[in-house]
Amino acid sequence: MKAKVHVTLKHGVLDPQGKAVGHALESLGFKGVGEVRVGRFIEVELSENDPAKAKAEAEDMCRKLLANTVIENFSVEVI
Amino acid sequence: MKAKVHVTLKHGVLDPQGKAVGHALESLGFKGVGEVRVGRFIEVELSENDPAKAKAEAEDMCRKLLANTVIENFSVEVI
Numbered sequence: 299m300k301a302k303v304h305v306t307l308k309h310g311v312l313d314p315q316g317k318a319v320g321h322a323l324e325s326l327g328f329k330g331v332g333e334v335r336v337g338r339f340i341e342v343e344l345s346e347n348d349p350a351k352a353k354a355e356a357e358d359m360c361r362k363l364l365a366n367t368v369i370e371n372f373s374v375e376v377i
Numbered sequence: 378m379k380a381k382v383h384v385t386l387k388h389g390v391l392d393p394q395g396k397a398v399g400h401a402l403e404s405l406g407f408k409g410v411g412e413v414r415v416g417r418f419i420e421v422e423l424s425e426n427d428p429a430k431a432k433a434e435a436e437d438m439c440r441k442l443l444a445n446t447v448i449e450n451f452s453v454e455v456i
Contacts, residue, residue: 330424339418345409
């Protein structure tokens with residue numbers, strides 16, 4: 299199975315990369331650009347075939363390595 | 378509206394960051410980890426209220442700034 303993981307900064311955590319992207323978009327002439335937040339999108343191929351187990355394993359990976367749960371949220375989708 | 382943008386490396390493009398994550402997961406004791414690919418997930422708030430126009434604008438942003446279309450694919454979802 300394949301786990302698709304989104305890692306995003308928690309609300310209230312400053313996102314300088316997002317701010318920089320927002321300013322760059324304005325410099326390029328895009329109007330009406332509001333808040334920009336930049337996160338990570340990670341695809342992990344797993345040999346596990348049970349969707350529930352694969353999801354649990356991917357969530358474990360997030361807690362141990364993929365996300366910094368102090369400042370980041372993660373969500374896992376298994377396909 | 379909000380545009381949710383996924384930027385991923387094209388197939389065949391080497392992903393050293395993904396490789397490093399894969400090795401780290403194995404070091405942590407996860408079994409059966411296959412290919413790992415790391416991409417970006419960008420959320421952009423737009424003042425545009427028409428979904429089709431907002432999507433077109435976000436795709437334009439991808440081509441001009443958010444993605445390097447030589448080596449990366451992007452997909453845009455508008456909500």
